[in-house]
Amino acid sequence: MKKLTDVFGGKEEGVRTFFAPGRVNLIGEHTDYTGGLVLPCALGVGTYVSARENGTDLIRLFSENFPEAGIIEVPVYHLAYNPEDGWANYPKGIFHHLLQGDARGMDLYYQGNIPNGAGLSSSASIEIATAILVDEWYGLGHSTLDLVLISQEVENRYIGVNCGIMDQFAVGFGKANRGILLDCGSLKYDYIPLPLEGISIVIANSNVRRELAGSAYNKRRKTCEDALLKLEGIASLGELKPDEFARMMPRLSEEEARRVRHVVTENDRTRRGAELLRNGDIYGFGQLMKESHESLRVDYEVTGDALDTLVDAAWQHHGTIGARMTGAGFGGCTVNLVAETAVPSFIQEVGSAYKRKTGRDASFYVVKAGAGASEVTSAR
Numbered sequence: 001m002k003k004l005t006d007v008f009g010g011k012e013e014g015v016r017t018f019f020a021p022g023r024v025n026l027i028g029e030h031t032d033y034t035g036g037l038v039l040p041c042a043l044g045v046g047t048y049v050s051a052r053e054n055g056t057d058l059i060r061l062f063s064e065n066f067p068e069a070g071i072i073e074v075p076v077y078h079l080a081y082n083p084e085d086g087w088a089n090y091p092k093g094i095f096h097h098l099l100q101g102d103a104r105g106m107d108l109y110y111q112g113n114i115p116n117g118a119g120l121s122s123s124a125s126i127e128i129a130t131a132i133l134v135d136e137w138y139g140l141g142h143s144t145l146d147l148v149l150i151s152q153e154v155e156n157r158y159i160g161v162n163c164g165i166m167d168q169f170a171v172g173f174g175k176a177n178r179g180i181l182l183d184c185g186s187l188k189y190d191y192i193p194l195p196l197e198g199i200s201i202v203i204a205n206s207n208v209r210r211e212l213a214g215s216a217y218n219k220r221r222k223t224c225e226d227a228l229l230k231l232e233g234i235a236s237l238g239e240l241k242p243d244e245f246a247r248m249m250p251r252l253s254e255e256e257a258r259r260v261r262h263v264v265t266e267n268d269r270t271r272r273g274a275e276l277l278r279n280g281d282i283y284g285f286g287q288l289m290k291e292s293h294e295s296l297r298v299d300y301e302v303t304g305d306a307l308d309t310l311v312d313a314a315w316q317h318h319g320t321i322g323a324r325m326t327g328a329g330f331g332g333c334t335v336n337l338v339a340e341t342a343v344p345s346f347i348q349e350v351g352s353a354y355k356r357k358t359g360r361d362a363s364f365y366v367v368k369a370g371a372g373a374s375e376v377t378s379a380r
Helices: 004-008 082-101 122-138 144-159 166-173 213-230 244-250 255-276 282-298 306-314 340-358
Strands: 016-027 035-052 060-062 072-075 106-110 178-183 189-193 199-205 319-327 332-338 361-368 373-378
Touching: 004 035, 004 060, 004 106, 016 166, 016 255, 016 319, 035 060, 035 122, 035 166, 035 255, 035 361, 060 082, 072 082, 082 122, 082 144, 082 199, 106 122, 122 144, 122 166, 122 373, 144 166, 166 244, 166 361, 178 255, 178 361, 189 255, 199 340, 244 255, 255 282, 255 340, 282 306, 282 319, 306 319, 306 340, 332 340, 332 361, 340 361
Parallel strands: 060 106
Antiparallel strands: 016 035, 016 373, 035 106, 035 178, 060 072, 178 189, 199 332, 199 361, 319 332
């Protein structure tokens, strides 16, 4: 494994290293932007960043994951977004927002073991790792929630991606062997035990680009916003309970009713899922994952053939405890809970079924629920 000094030279004196995990959402999909519930967990894979002041007016950045980009150099007094800087805009945005022009010259060396394109939130991982680095290095004294909100703002306003709060929150607040039940409206949260002894989290990547995800995401978000305007007495769809929705449904168009029904039932599944996990019922939770995917397929219409094929094949395997799409949909990944002893045959059989049906190869990643962001090496 290379080190900062292998790229930038000099001595290791003063080098500090920080880590932030990736994340996967176990249940609660397309609910974050309606003020609803999500239940993600941080992962054991993530982003490491080593840093050292360099005594210049340049921030120099290098990523082992994007070696073709080489060393990217930016003046500390000019940290504006630049599309030519590619991945480096994520840490640049953090420096820009946290330090407001008071940055000192630094060398930054990034290493990530989050699989590329697996939908495990590598961008939020880079943001939070950098945010903790800057906060600790400069003694800014921000809370974890401050850093989470700042990282989301960087992604929204600096990068230009209108993401919700879930990714940064799960990365920042993750805890080993725990999920996070997060109310995206109030930001109230609770740690939920994950009874995963003898069970692996397997991510299956369809390797289908989510080409429709952007426009379809925006359309569904707009439909939910339009529906909310017709439903008096609530500030967000996340407040609606199933019985209340049944009474209000006649006010909505057929399409609005289906979209809102997904949001309402998914929030209810997420709430019930958290309780099942608290009681150690991983098999009951797995059935809610199945219901979640079906709701995303029928009512929200964001799964698509590739994800449906992966999920259907997963449920035909004897080792599957839970399986559903995760993320925006129209491609991307599924998340699966699989008995550890059955993981090799799961990958072989689900991969073969997917290849037969779609002509594509799926990629599989076995991950564990991990801890949140922190400094892992103190200054020497």
